[in-house]
Amino acid sequence: MIIPLVITDIFITFYQLTCFPVYGIKKVKRADYIVFDRQHLNYLNFIEKFHCTYCAYGSGMIAYISEIVARTEQYFCPIKHARKVLGTHARYAHFLAFGSAENYEVKLEAYRVSLNKIE
Template sequence: MKNIHYPARWFTHLLFAPIIYAMIIPLVFLDICFEIYHRVCFPIYGIPYVKRSQYIIIDRHKLRYLNILQKLNCAYCGYANGLLKYASVIAGETEKYWCGIMHKRGIPLPHQKNFLPYGDKEAYERYAKERNSISTK
């Protein structure tokens, strides 16, 4: 809540609020698209559902010591940040299912910890052979 440290910026905050709040449109669209994908495709592939309520948490608006604008901002941020984390977990579960190979560079994400090493053809072939022997039994 760094904005509290800058009370003189109230006009700037007010001026740019429409830009911040306009993001609700693409966020809701993203939410709808991911939820349709999640609910339709995950059961088909046997991927367990991701529990939405663990990521999208809107509860700070219940704090009595916040004013109405702070409550609105907290609800918006709870939705926006929770939605993006939720979508990231859905994308991660999809990546684990379809392409469990590390990237060549970059910091691995938590869901990638058991991915096959990048460029390790032998590891990939061993994995594919194991998976094929399991699926033919």
């Protein structure tokens, strides 16, 4: 899985670097999601440290990708689905209810503006 992860990492990072500035979306900091620190644990042997490094990269990449896609979804379509969806990102809870058409354009613009103010 390392090759697909690295390829995905390259493409999602390129997407973010080229598209987010165009839409005024604050970039996701890769280092906030991909953290390599378990190799400093003295009680792990070499193989365990290798596995921890691989898992840190894989899990971190999935979280990094999820945040980039979540910000993209918030910009273009911050509307919940009609049926329950498992495994939604943290932003999804604040999206508009399905079928909530009242002041949609105003609310959409507010969602977009907030993407520039992410801490």
